[in-house]
Amino acid sequence: ETGVTQTPRHLVMGMTNKKSLKCEQHLGHNAMYWYKQSAKKPLELMFVYNFKEQTENNSVPSRFSPECPNSSHLFLHLHTLQPEDSALYLCASSQGILVATDTQYFGPGTRLTVL
Amino acid sequence: GNSVTQMEGPVTLSEEAFLTINCTYTATGYPSLFWYVQYPGEGLQLLLKATKADDKGSNKGFEATYRKETTSFHLEKGSVQVSDSAVYFCALSDPGTGNQFYFGTGTSLTVIP
Numbered sequence: 001e002t003g004v005t006q007t008p009r010h011l012v013m014g015m016t017n018k019k020s021l022k023c024e025q026h027l028g029h030n031a032m033y034w035y036k037q038s039a040k041k042p043l044e045l046m047f048v049y050n051f052k053e054q055t056e057n058n059s060v061p062s063r064f065s066p067e068c069p070n071s072s073h074l075f076l077h078l079h080t081l082q083p084e085d086s087a088l089y090l091c092a093s094s095q096g097i098l099v100a101t102d103t104q105y106f107g108p109g110t111r112l113t114v115l
Numbered sequence: 116g117n118s119v120t121q122m123e124g125p126v127t128l129s130e131e132a133f134l135t136i137n138c139t140y141t142a143t144g145y146p147s148l149f150w151y152v153q154y155p156g157e158g159l160q161l162l163l164k165a166t167k168a169d170d171k172g173s174n175k176g177f178e179a180t181y182r183k184e185t186t187s188f189h190l191e192k193g194s195v196q197v198s199d200s201a202v203y204f205c206a207l208s209d210p211g212t213g214n215q216f217y218f219g220t221g222t223s224l225t226v227i228p
Contacts (some may be wrong), residue, residue, distance in 0.1 A: 002160070033216075042119070043159075043204070043218040056215065090158055102208070103149070104216060106158035 003027040004107035006091050012113045013081065021076040021110045031097045032074040033104065034066060037051030037088040049074060050097045081114045088112070117142050119206050121219035128226050136190040136203055136222045138179075144211025148172075148181050148188040151204040153221070159204060162190075178210055195226045 006023045010046075013019050025032065034046040048056035049068040065077040074091055088111050092104040122137040140146065147166045151159040163172030168183035178191045190206060205219040 006158075042220050043216075045215060048215075083137060092159075103161050103164065106151075106160070108156070108158040 004093055004105050004109035005087075006026070006110050008110060009108065010111045010113075013113065014115050015081060015083075017081075018077070018079045019088060020078065021074075021089055021091075021112075023074040023107055025072055025074075025091075025093040025105070025107075027093055027105060029092045029093040029095050029105070030071050031102075032068060032071070033092040033094075034074065034076050034089040035092065037090055037109070043090070047076075048097065055097065078112075081112075083114050086112055086114045117146070117163040117207065117209050117211075117215075117217045118122075119205050119207055119217050119219040121203075121222050123220075123222070124202075126224060128224070130197055130226055130228050131194045132197045132226075134190070134192040134199075134224070136224070138188045138190065138219060140188065140205070140207050140217075142185050142186075142209045142211065144209050146207040146209040146211075148179070149206040149208070149216075150177070150179055150188070150190050151206060151218075153202045153204065155201070162203070175222055176203035195224075197226045197228055200226050202225055 003006045007022045008068045031050045046060045047066045067075040088109045090109045091107040094104045118141045149164045150162040152162045153159045163174040165172040165181035171180045179190045202221045203224045204221045
């Protein structure tokens with residue numbers, strides 16, 4: 001039980017679809033993150049939110065749109081994706097972003113397949 | 116820039132064998148170092164961490180020592196079990212770059228009975 005949940009666990013979508021990924025953390029943390037995990041590559045940080053404010057956008061294409069309505073919830077809205085966007089999308093949370101020793105806690109991920 | 120380099124897998128060991136997974140890093144500041152483990156179908160879980168030079172992190176029989184002189188954080192376990200089969204990720208968090216996490220590519224470990 002990691003305290004971070006993600007839905008759906010699996011998603012198949014066409015390139016013209018619009019879908020959303022949801023992440024919820026029950027740990028009382030203030031920072032939340034989206035990562036992309038592709039085979040044979042390091043985890044790629046996509047977005048960082050701290051106290052609901054976006055603090056990092058690592059040159060992510062605009063077809064990925066994050067939303068953080070409160071410190072417990074994080075969404076990733078998907079639109080007009082490409083097949084190369086197929087990957088495991090991981091959500092994580094941490095107490096904050098000001099301390100390097102903070103641990104990040106991960107959800108189980110959403111396995112996304114773009115046809 | 117910051118980066119983490121892990122030994123490439125996959126690694127296959129027999130039960131009770133000794134495990135070493137090498138990890139070296141490059142950082143602009145004084146990072147904290149982490150090992151995460153990912154079991155099949157699950158997200159990453161923290162295995163252990165060390166926050167300053169010469170610190171040793173340990174958990175579930177795994178150990179890693181923060182070596183500043185060699186910029187390394189190698190993961191070791193004296194006797195692996197089948198249940199240790201997973202993918203292991205080395206990572207750093209660098210205050211010099213806003214505490215952003217940098218992960219290695221992961222090393223897949225399979226332990227056979």
